[in-house]
Amino acid sequence: MLVSRNGKVNSVIVGDAERLFLPDIGRVRGGSKRFRGLRLIRTVLRTDKILDDDDFADLSKLRLDMVVGITVGLGGYPGTTDFAHLLPQNPTGKLWEVTTVPHPNQIELRFDLFIAELESEFSRKAEVVQEVDGHPAMLVYVATDGGRDPDAGIPELEELCRTAGVTVVETVIQKLSRMHPKFGVGPGKLEELALTAVQRDIDLIIFGQDLTPSQLRQITEQTDCKVIDRTQLILDIFAQHASSKDGRLQVELAQLKYNLPRLSGRGTSMSRLMGGIGGRGPGETKLEIDRRRARDRINGLEKDLEKLSSQRLLQRKRRIKNTTTVSIVGYTNAGKSTLLNQMTKSDVLSEDQLFATLTPTSRQLYLPSLRGVVLTDTVGFIHDLPKDLVVAFKATLEELETSDLFLHVVDVSTDRFEERIDAVNRILHELNLNQKQILVFNKIDRLEQEDIKSRAKLWGAVPVCAVEGKTSPILIQKIEKNLLSSST
Ligand SMILES: Nc1nc2c(ncn2[C@@H]2O[C@H](COP(=O)(O)OP(=O)(O)OP(=O)(O)O)[C@@H](O)[C@H]2O)c(=O)[nH]1
Ligand SMILES: [Mg+2]
Incomplete structure (x- = not known):
């Protein structure tokens, strides 16, 4: 009974x-x-x-x-x-x-x-x-064979959570040879998650991996929590950070495209599946949107973005005629915007947050022996950049395609900075962006003199400190040399 x-x-x-x-x-x-x-x-x-x-x-x-x-x-x-x-x-x-x-x-x-x-x-x-700053959440990480080492993956996810305004109060790691096809984690683990959520009054679960639409649905149903996977988490940050019209449209499009197959159409779970954390950002008003309307909106957005994209192309064509473009690329939070500010004496937003920059920003760069050089700051990259996010990167990609030289900025003070260099290069390569690059090792103020020298030498990189007043003269020289040699 x-x-x-x-x-x-x-x-x-x-x-x-x-x-x-x-x-x-x-x-x-x-x-x-x-x-x-x-x-x-x-x-x-x-x-x-x-x-x-x-x-x-x-x-x-x-x-x-x-x-x-x-x-x-x-x-x-x-x-x-x-x-x-x-x-x-x-x-x-x-x-x-x-x-x-x-x-x-x-x-x-x-x-x-x-x-x-x-x-x-x-x-x-x-x-x-509950007495934490952000929205309390449980972080679930499935350590699969051949997957990313949890020691590298989890701190990064915690950073992503922090940036998204979420505080991880409980981290659950499960070792599996591969993601459980139905639930992501094993069925026993899922029960445990559900219970821990009740015990600790957690209503948000962040998955360190991406989930298929049916996994997402199953976990949501079984735990009675809102479930967010890695791509959704990053999109949520994008949504919070997008400030330009262009950026907002791009993020909304990426969110809709990602969430469309995840709309179950069933009343109660719908609001749980849509939108970001606490339903913020551009996705917010679309909580109850149905599939058909989502598709209409996607079509509309694609048209709008197409228009904006051709406008940008025109502007760029006008600009390109007699300018040379140097683009700053690199892992998120490496100090790209800070370097742009230092080199061009500007005041572009730089913050200790992931994906602070979403829209490319260009500034005139004055070099001793070269005129008409533009320096562009771009959105940061991240490990395993989800395919669906590339939509949100479109403006950056266009910018990069027409660049003459890349400054690849690396936060050399982090453990495993080598992995990040690889990740960035892999993404550039996948996007067919094979421009020449100067490797810039930033944040050297956090390292011992010895380490700076050996690391820079090993990689042939220019060591800099972007928070200092003056740009490294060696970096300036190197940029000039590269641009001069490629223009002749
Ligand atoms: N200690 C130290 N901190 C730095 C240096 N350069 C940048 N930072 C800090 O690193 C953080 C990230 O800097 P940003 O310039 O926003 O980094 P970004 O690469 O543009 O990041 P996204 O746009 O979020 O991808 C900020 O808190 C900066 O103050 C440096 O040379 N030394
Ligand atoms: Mg930035």
Whole structure:
């Protein structure tokens, strides 16, 4: 039986010795009601193990108030009874508690008081967790064979989360040879995620990998949380940072294209699947958009962007005639905008955030022996740049295609900066951008003199500090030499 808080029987279910199929009891409401308000009381025909894994799965997944298993004793009367309820966060990490009594009438609980107390205990524990700056979230990382090392991947994801205004309060790593085709993580792990989310009052799960539309749907349904994958996370940051009209349209288009196959069309889960974190950014007003309207909007946006793109082309053609363009490329947060500011004495936004720059910005660059050189700052790259993001990069790509020289800026003070150089070069190569580049090692103020020398020498790079007042004369010389040699 499913019994409500006031003792009313909600449903009577008939199963057999093996199985019990619960009716669909809908989703948990948000807000203060943490539990379903229903307890499952059932008979158990075996005596070795009263409550089994299925019971605990129901308890956690359906967030039942309690599961009670009553065995059949002598003469067909009720016998030994187990009852179980979920536990709030605790040092032992236990998710639920089981109590055994010889007879159901020995359960000494005022159920209404007990469940109220349990719920407030959950809230209290969760409040402690909630006291963080951003929106609290659980980060889930699947470490697959041949996938990226979690030691490199997780800190970067945490940075992405921070930039998106999300604070990771719980990180779950699962090792799998490959992503589980249905759930991303293993089914057991998924249950654990669902439960941890209840315990810690987390309603947002960030996946460190991209999820297929059906994986996203499954995880959303099973955990009752909003689920965001890596591409969506990056798109969310883009949405927050896009300031130009051009940029906003591009991001909206990328978001729609990515989310379209993820629209299930089913009422409740729809708002969970659309939009970014807390439904911010250009996607925000489109929460309830249906597929057809999404497609119309995509067509419209593509047309608008096409127009803007041809305008840009015209402007560039006019500019290119007698100018040389040097573009700053590099991993996100490497210090590209800061370098542009230093070299051109400008005041372009630079921040300790990923993807602070979204729209390319050009400034005149004055060189001792060359006129008409333009320096362009572009959007930063990242490891495994999702294909769907390239739409949002379009303006940058056009800019790069017509560049004469790249300054590849590297934050040489980070561990594994070599991996980032590779990642950037791989992306440039994939995009068919094979211009000559000068490797610029930035943020040397954070390193020892020795390290700077050896690293720069090994890579043939120019060491710089972009936050200093003056541009490195060696860098200026090198740019001139490159431009002069390629123009003759
Ligand atoms: N210590 C130190 N910090 C630097 C240096 N250059 C830049 N930074 C800092 O690094 C952070 C990122 O700088 P940005 O110029 O915004 O980096 P970006 O490459 O344009 O980043 P995105 O546009 O977000 O891809 C900022 O907080 C800068 O102040 C440097 O030479 N030394
Ligand atoms: Mg920038």
